[in-house]
Amino acid sequence: IKKNMKNALMHIHDKVLLKKRALIETVNDELKNICQIEHTRHRSFENFLSNLIAGLIAYHFLPKKPSLNIDIIDNDHINKAA
Incomplete structure (x- = not known):
């Protein structure tokens, strides 16, 4: 979260992605x-x-790729089952 960002209601998924901004960059x-x-x-x-597809294929074959380990729990699915 940046200093100049306004406070706004956000989904938890969006907040997690904002904290992982360095990895995305x-x-x-x-x-x-x-x-x-x-x-x-x-x-x-x-x-x-x-050019775009060739670059994406080259990225796919890189041995080490950064990744986000995010497990999203779907509360709607749990509530419907109950």
């Missing part, structure tokens, strides 16, 4: 620098898609 950094996914002006849409 790490994934974005790996996609940009290691897998070479950049925002460039492609001359065709097919060229853009091929």
